[in-house]
Structures are given as C-alpha cells and as structure tokens.
Amino acid sequence: MKLEKITSGRSYDDACATAHALDLIGERWALLVLRELMLGARRFGDLRASLPGISANVLTQRLEGLESAGIVRRRKLSPPASVQVYELTAWGAEAEPIVLALGRWAVRSPWHDPSLPLSPVALMLSFRAKFDPARARRVRVSIGFRFGDETFSVMVRDAALTTARADFGATEAQVSGAPGSVAALIYGKVRLEKLERQGALAVTGDRRMLQRFVDLFELPSKADTST
Amino acid sequence: MKLEKITSGRSYDDACATAHALDLIGERWALLVLRELMLGARRFGDLRASLPGISANVLTQRLEGLESAGIVRRRKLSPPASVQVYELTAWGAEAEPIVLALGRWAVRSPWHDPSLPLSPVALMLSFRAKFDPARARRVRVSIGFRFGDETFSVMVRDAALTTARADFGATEAQVSGAPGSVAALIYGKVRLEKLERQGALAVTGDRRMLQRFVDLFELPSKADTST
DNA sequence: CGGCATCCGGGAAGATACTG
DNA sequence: CAGTATCTTCCCGGATGCCG
Numbered sequence: 001m002k003l004e005k006i007t008s009g010r011s012y013d014d015a016c017a018t019a020h021a022l023d024l025i026g027e028r029w030a031l032l033v034l035r036e037l038m039l040g041a042r043r044f045g046d047l048r049a050s051l052p053g054i055s056a057n058v059l060t061q062r063l064e065g066l067e068s069a070g071i072v073r074r075r076k077l078s079p080p081a082s083v084q085v086y087e088l089t090a091w092g093a094e095a096e097p098i099v100l101a102l103g104r105w106a107v108r109s110p111w112h113d114p115s116l117p118l119s120p121v122a123l124m125l126s127f128r129a130k131f132d133p134a135r136a137r138r139v140r141v142s143i144g145f146r147f148g149d150e151t152f153s154v155m156v157r158d159a160a161l162t163t164a165r166a167d168f169g170a171t172e173a174q175v176s177g178a179p180g181s182v183a184a185l186i187y188g189k190v191r192l193e194k195l196e197r198q199g200a201l202a203v204t205g206d207r208r209m210l211q212r213f214v215d216l217f218e219l220p221s222k223a224d225t226s227t
Numbered sequence: 228m229k230l231e232k233i234t235s236g237r238s239y240d241d242a243c244a245t246a247h248a249l250d251l252i253g254e255r256w257a258l259l260v261l262r263e264l265m266l267g268a269r270r271f272g273d274l275r276a277s278l279p280g281i282s283a284n285v286l287t288q289r290l291e292g293l294e295s296a297g298i299v300r301r302r303k304l305s306p307p308a309s310v311q312v313y314e315l316t317a318w319g320a321e322a323e324p325i326v327l328a329l330g331r332w333a334v335r336s337p338w339h340d341p342s343l344p345l346s347p348v349a350l351m352l353s354f355r356a357k358f359d360p361a362r363a364r365r366v367r368v369s370i371g372f373r374f375g376d377e378t379f380s381v382m383v384r385d386a387a388l389t390t391a392r393a394d395f396g397a398t399e400a401q402v403s404g405a406p407g408s409v410a411a412l413i414y415g416k417v418r419l420e421k422l423e424r425q426g427a428l429a430v431t432g433d434r435r436m437l438q439r440f441v442d443l444f445e446l447p448s449k450a451d452t453s454t
Numbered sequence: 455c456g457g458c459a460t461c462c463g464g465g466a467a468g469a470t471a472c473t474g
Numbered sequence: 475c476a477g478t479a480t481c482t483t484c485c486c487g488g489a490t491g492c493c494g
Contacts (some may be wrong), residue, residue, distance in 0.1 A: 009466080010486085012259065013280060015341050015407060016349035017356075018326050019259055021333030026255070028467070032239065032246055044476050053240060055468050056477060070337065070452025084476080091450035094332055099245050101328045105321055106248030110297065114242050122243035129244075180242060223318035225297025236485085237467085255486070271457060282487050287458055311457080 009065070024069050025095065029054050033062050034092065035099050037072065039121050039152075040165050041087035050119040071095070100129040108223040114183060120147040123179040124154070124163045126187075130217055133159040139216060141209045144171035147179055156216065173205035173213075186217050236292070251296050252322065256281050260289050261319065262326050264299065266348050266379075267392050268314035277346040293319070327356040335450035341410060347374040350406040351381070351390045353414075357444055360386040366443060368436045371395035373403040383443065400432035400440075413444050 009027050012019040025031050029051065036042055036050045048059055063086055066072035071092035077083050088095075103126060106112060124145070142155045146168065153166040168174045175182060181200040184190040192211065195201040203210060236254050239246040252258050256278065263269055263277045275286055290313055293299035298319035304310050315322075330353060333339060351372070369382045373395065380393040395401045402409060408427035411417040419438065422428040430437060 013343055014259070014349070015343040015345040015410065016259075016262070017330040017332075017334035017336075017339060017353070018262055018349070020336060020339050021329035022258060024333060024336060024338070026253075026258075028253070031249060031253075032241070032243075035243070035245055048476095053468090055470090057469095057479085058467060060477060061466090070450070089452050090454045091335065091452050094335070094450070097328045098325070098332055101324045102248035103244040105244075105325055106251060107244035108318065108321070109244075109247060109251060111251070112244060112247050116240055116242040118242040122241070122245070126244070183242065223297070223321070225316050225318050227317045272455080280487090282489090283456095283458075284460090284488090285486065288486095 021098070024071065025066070025098075027062065027065070029058060030062050030066065031095075031099065031102070033059070033066065034071070034088070034095055035125065036119065036121050037086060037088045038093070038096055038099065038125055039163065041075065041085040043083060043085050047086070050121065052117055066092070096125075096128075099125060103129045107220045110222055110225065114188065115180070118179040118183055120145075120150050120152065120179050123182055124152050126183070127154060127161060127163060127217075130187075130220075131156075131161040132216070132218075136161065136216055139212060141173075141213050142171040143210060143213050144168035144174040144205075145182065146174065146176040154213070156213065171205065173203060173207060173210040175201055175203055175210065177201035186214050187220060189219055248325070251298065252293070252325075254289065254292070256285060257289050257293065258322075258326065258329070260286070260293065261298070261315070261322055262352065263346065263348050264313060264315045265320070265323055265326065265352055266390065268302065268312040270310060270312050274313070277348065279344055298322070323352075323355075326352060330356045334447045337449055337452065341415065342407070345406040345410055347372075347377050347379065347406050350409055351379050353410070354381060354388060354390060354444075357414075357447075358383075358388040359443070359445075363388070363443055366439060368400075368440050369398040370437060370440050371398035371401040371432075372409065373401065374406055381440070383440065398432065400430060400434060400437040402428055402430055402437065404428035413441050414447060416446060 011023050025034065032051055033047060036047050044059065048054060048056065063072060067074060070089055072086055073089050074084060074086050077085060136156050137159045140157045142153060145152045145154065151166065151168055153164055153169070153171050155162045177200050181195055185192055185195055185201065192201070192203065196203065238250050252261065259278055260274060263274050271286070275281060275283065290299060294301060297316055299313055300316050301311060301313050304312060363383050364386045367384045369380060372379045372381065378393065378395055380391055380396070380398050382389045404427050408422055412419055412422055412428065419428070419430065423430065
C-alpha cells in the first residue's frame, strides 16, 4: 500500500526517518491525539473534550489515519460496557519520547502561555517530562490527583517517577482542582495556601508530602533567542 | 505580541508545552528546515535543494515564521562573501532532541522507505540518533564523508560521537558517494565491496576503520503494530 | 542567480447542522 | 454519544515575475 493512502496526506518523499515521522504524525492535531492516549484508552467524546478546538470530522480523520498506520487501535470494550474506545498500539506508545521532547523544548519558549486551558493528561505527562532523577534520590512520595471524575496517582521512589490512571487509594496526599491550578503550584511556585484560599485547589492527607513533591520541580528557565 | 502573529498560523490555545511546540514548529516543512540547519548555517538555495518538494514561497514563509519566533536568525556573511545565510539560534539548536526522537521512532515504521532521496545533513544526524555509547566503548575512529561539494567529519572516542562540517583532513578513512549509499552500507548492511563495485561509493584511507564504524550500528528492528 | 512577492487551483482544516 | 454531511475558510504547492 502506498504511504499517501495511509495518512491520506502528502508525503515528504524523504528517506530521512524524521521526515517519515512527520508523514505519519505531522498532520495538525495528530500528536495531541497521541498525547491524550498516552495514559490509556479514551472515548471519542473524551478526546474531543480534552482537545478544545478540534472539530469532530478532523478527529475522525486523524483517528482513521493513525489507525491505518498502526499507531492507534479502536477496540470495543466487553459487555456490559460495550463502548468503543481508542488506544495506542505498542509502537504508538513508543512515541512518548517525541511528545516529551517537544514539551521540554517549548516550555522554554518566550511565547509560552501557561494560563491557557490544560488537560489532565497533559499535566501528568509534564511530570514525566520535567522529572529529574538526580533531584529525586532519597525522595519517596505518592500523590493522588482528581480532575472532575478523572483520578491519577503519581509515585516517586528509587529516583523514578510513575504515573497512572488510578484511584486516590493508597496515596499519601490528594489534590483536587483544575489542572492549571496544579501547574501553578508546581511550575509557577504559587503557594499552596494561596491556591486553597482561592478555592482553586483542595488538599487532603499529608500536606508535607505534597510539598515534597512540589519541590522536586524547578521553575523552567526561558530560552536565549539572541545567540 | 500575539502568538498567532508570530507563526501566522492557527494556535492550539493549549497551555501544554507540547501543543505550544506544535504552534511554533508544527507547520508543514518547519521541522525539516530545522533539521537542515542543525549542522550549521545554510543559504536559501541550499535549503531548497535539500528539501525536494518545498516551494520557494513556503520556504520563505517558514523562515520568516521561525525567525520571528526566535528559532532561526538570518545573517549576512562578512565581505567578500556578503551572502545571506540562515542559522539556528541557541534555543533553536536545542530542538535537536525533537528531531532525533522523531527519527528514532519512525525508523521502526513498517512504511519507512529508505530508498527515497536522503540529504547529507539527514544522514549525519541519523548517526547521532542511532549512536549507542555502550557499543562504542573502546572504539576510536574518525571518518570523513563527501557528498558532492559538502564534506563532514565524524569522530568516535570516549564512547561519544561528534559530527561536524569539516575537511576530510585528519580522518582515518574517507567515503564519497550519495547519502543513500552510505545509509545502505551502515543501516542496510550492504557489503562495502558490493557498493564499490557498483560505483556507488568510493573509499580512501584505512578501510578497516570504516568497517569498525559501520559495525557500531545495528539493523533497525521493525515495530509491533498489533499489540 | 538568490530572495521574495503575487496569483491561482486544489485540498485540508474549521464550523455547524444533522443522523443513527 | 459517536460520528457523518455540508459549506466555508485558509493553507499548501506550483508558476510566474520582479529586483538587486
């Protein structure tokens, strides 16, 4: 099968693998769809809600293209759920370093505006992108996050960070609020007390553990565009 | 200044840094322009020649956008050259991990076609992408490459690889031919003797050193799109 | 010739309405 | 809820021409 038929876009006709990657996932919205699938299967409507601005027909096209390229798979959940979801193939999941590399680079952009809407998955992935193992040695914490009806757990131990969709369950501290408010706490270094007073965040459990987690991350430095 | 004015494209309006990266370098051809600038300043015509299929007006637009975003800078070479070139800013050069991550991922694509045209810079960057320090311990080689009138040198020592535009000069072996033929030698594991017999490559210097370099790289494995 | 503006055709993206 | 159909807008790509 010809490549143009797979993504139904134009090909760069370049043997360079980077160019080929752009043939596969370089179309508008494609990489953000992958981002939203990085933490597990999602429904069509979930994806639409997490990608403000995408229209239904474009999302349909992207999912079709990614599916025929072997990056995304559609699956029907077993009854009684019987609902259709989209998930990454093993190869699709291997695109995570691309998503993280893009984030690490652009967070230093002078034009980056952290006040825009932020999806829960995007926030969770940002932890993976900015996590510094050297800084996390000897730190052992587990934090739960709740955004609406989505919950996640983040664990730091043995200088490694793991993120997953999971119950608050066995975490040491739990945070509820908007993803952007959590970002303000961690990356903007806004004081937790202030965010609680504003009603932006609600915390239960061991607050000192949460602060220990926050201190794992530093303020991103802005890039030098003059040299 | 509003972001939309910088790249003159549409914005994702997403606080996620990955989305912002796509605002900056997600337009068609943008990342390939960066790729071609990764190994040093280039002229407009050089870029056009290395990016078959790009039209002059699109290249102009991309260069303008990347320049106003602080990723690319245009510079006038001092006389007597007095010619205009484009080069990466310090921040633009930091996008290299993105280019390499895309390449590492897509080289495993079932649809990747290595027989398409390949630019010299793309080949040189592929060395950086696929270099395995563990495999290169105790190896110390320097190879020169010539593609038309462009020459590069690659050095491996102390489990590190360095690539640069440079004379053949002090390298131990020198290779001339098309970038695709070098790729066939290194990634396709086509025998050097065969490529020489076909007239695809010409080698001078210590052939054993060249073979030692070739052996640093392994055949890329194809991805699993079924699980 | 290098760099860039202009015009145009085709096609992808965006918005909205509609259907099972 | 999960898409499809339709229409509009705008980007991409190709051709041409201008200017230093």
